Amino acid sequence: MSDNHALGFETICIHGGHTPENNRAHLTPIYASSTYTFDSAEQAIAVFKGQEEGYIYGRFGNPTINEAEERIAMLEAYGLKDKEGNQLKLKAILHSSGMAAVSTMLLSNLQAGDKIITHHSLYGGTQEMIDKILPGLGIESIIVDFHKHDEVVKKIKGDKQIKLMYLETPANPTLQCIDLEVLSGIGKEHGLIVCADNTFATPYLQQPFKYQVDFVMHSTTKFLNGHGTAVGGIVIGRDLEHMNTRVTKMHRLLGGNSNAFEAYLLTNGLRTFSIRMERHCSNAQKVAEYLNNHKGVAHVNFPGLESHPDHAIALKQMRNAGAVLSFELKGGFEAGVQFINKLKVCTSAVSLGTCDTLVSHPASTTHVGVPREKRLTFGITDGLIRMSVGIETIEDIINDLNQAIKLIS
Numbered sequence: 001m002s003d004n005h006a007l008g009f010e011t012i013c014i015h016g017g018h019t020p021e022n023n024r025a026h027l028t029p030i031y032a033s034s035t036y037t038f039d040s041a042e043q044a045i046a047v048f049k050g051q052e053e054g055y056i057y058g059r060f061g062n063p064t065i066n067e068a069e070e071r072i073a074m075l076e077a078y079g080l081k082d083k084e085g086n087q088l089k090l091k092a093i094l095h096s097s098g099m100a101a102v103s104t105m106l107l108s109n110l111q112a113g114d115k116i117i118t119h120h121s122l123y124g125g126t127q128e129m130i131d132k133i134l135p136g137l138g139i140e141s142i143i144v145d146f147h148k149h150d151e152v153v154k155k156i157k158g159d160k161q162i163k164l165m166y167l168e169t170p171a172n173p174t175l176q177c178i179d180l181e182v183l184s185g186i187g188k189e190h191g192l193i194v195c196a197d198n199t200f201a202t203p204y205l206q207q208p209f210k211y212q213v214d215f216v217m218h219s220t221t222k223f224l225n226g227h228g229t230a231v232g233g234i235v236i237g238r239d240l241e242h243m244n245t246r247v248t249k250m251h252r253l254l255g256g257n258s259n260a261f262e263a264y265l266l267t268n269g270l271r272t273f274s275i276r277m278e279r280h281c282s283n284a285q286k287v288a289e290y291l292n293n294h295k296g297v298a299h300v301n302f303p304g305l306e307s308h309p310d311h312a313i314a315l316k317q318m319r320n321a322g323a324v325l326s327f328e329l330k331g332g333f334e335a336g337v338q339f340i341n342k343l344k345v346c347t348s349a350v351s352l353g354t355c356d357t358l359v360s361h362p363a364s365t366t367h368v369g370v371p372r373e374k375r376l377t378f379g380i381t382d383g384l385i386r387m388s389v390g391i392e393t394i395e396d397i398i399n400d401l402n403q404a405i406k407l408i409s
C-alpha cells in the first residue's frame with residue numbers, strides 16, 4: 001500500500017503506510033516490545049548494515065510508529081512530483097512531541113557558528129528554543145519581517161553565517177501568513193536549508209513541499225491526531241539520504257522517540273482526518289463571519305476574512321483558511337476572563353486541533369507571565385481570545401459564543 005501514491009487523499013488517511021501483519025490483525029497492533037529478534041547472526045548483520053529492512057530496538061522505531069510515519073509522509077507528498085516527474089517520496093520520523101521533532105531537525109542541520117533567519121510570532125516553544133538554548137551552542141538567530149522580501153534578501157546576502165530559514169504559517173496568534181513560494185525561493189537561491197512548521201495548516205490545507213522547502217515539522221498533537229489523546233511530533237524531509245543518516249542519528253541519540261501506544265492513537269485519528277478538516281474549516285469560516293459582525297467584538301483575526309492582511313497569501317497557498325482564529329473582545333482583560341467563565345459548550349483549554357472547540361484567553365493564561373508591553377508587541381492584546389473551532393453542530397458553537405459575549409457586555 002505504501003508505494004501506491006496514486007491513491008486519493010482520503011484513502012491514504014485510512015490505509016496509507018499499512019503493512020499486513022503476521023497474525024492477520026485488521027489494524028496494526030500496538031507493538032509493546034522494546035527490542036526485536038533476529039533469525040540468525042547473519043540476518044542481524046544485514047539489518048545492522050541497513051542491507052535488509054528490520055526492526056532493532058524500540059527507540060529506533062517499531063511497526064506501529066512506522067505506519068504513522070509513512071501515512072503522514074504520503075499525505076505531505078500527496079499529488080507532488082519529484083525532479084524526474086515521479087511521485088515525490090518523503091521520509092518522516094515520528095517523535096514524542098512537536099518540540100522533539102523541531103529539536104532533532106535544528107540540531108541535525110546546525111552547528112556552532114551557523115545562524116537561523118526567521119520571523120516574529122513563532123510557536124512559543126520554538127521561539128524559546130531559538131532565544132534561550134541555541135545561543136549557548138553558538139547558534140544565533142536573525143529576526144526579519146518575512147513580508148519584506150527585499151529586506152530578507154539583503155540580510156541573507158550580508159551574512160554568510162546564515163544557514164537555515166525557519167518559517168511558520170499561519171502563525172500564532174494573529175494568523176499571519178507567509179508566502180511559502182517566495183520565501184522558500186529566496187532561501188534556496190541563497191543555498192539555505194528551508195524548513196516550515198505546518199502544524200496549523202496540516203497537509204490537508206497546505207503542502208510546503210510543493211515549493212522548495214527541505215523539511216516540514218508538525219506537532220501531531222493537534223489536527224493530525226485530532227482528538228487530543230496524545231502528544232507527538234514529526235519531522236519530514238525531502239533529502240532521503242540525509243534523513244536516513246544524519247537526521248536518523250540525531251533522532252536516535254537525542255532520544256525523543258515516540259511510542260507504540262501514542263503512534264496508534266495518531267494513526268487511528270488520521271483515519272477521519274480529511275472529513276474532520278472539512279468540517280473544522282467550514283465551522284471556522286462561519287464563526288469568523290459571525291464574530292466579525294458582532295457588536296461585542298472589536299476585531300477578528302482569520303485569514304478567511306477579506307479584512308485579514310494576509311487573506312491573499314492564504315488563498316494562494318491554502319485550500320481553505322484553517323480552523324484557528326483569534327478575536328478581540330471590546331471589554332479588555334476583564335471581559336476576556338469573564339467570557340471564558342461563561343462558556344457552556346466550548347472548552348476552556350490551550351492547544352488546538354481537537355474535535356471540540358477550544359477557547360483560551362492568552363493574556364490571563366499562556367502569557368500571564370509576559371510583561372504587558374512585550375505581550376502587546378506580539379499582538380496579544382488584553383481582550384484577545386484564541387479559538388480552535390471544533391466540529392460540533394455549528395449553531396451550538398455560535399449560540400455559546402453569543403450568550404457568553406452578551407453576559408459580559
Ligand SMILES: *Cc1c(COP(=O)(O)O)cnc(C)c1O
Pocket residue numbers: 097098099100123125126168197199200218219220221222231232233
Ligand atoms: C503545539 C505546537 C508545537 C509544539 O508541539 P508539542 O507537540 O506541544 O511539542 C510546535 N509548533 C506549533 C505551531 C504548535 O502549535
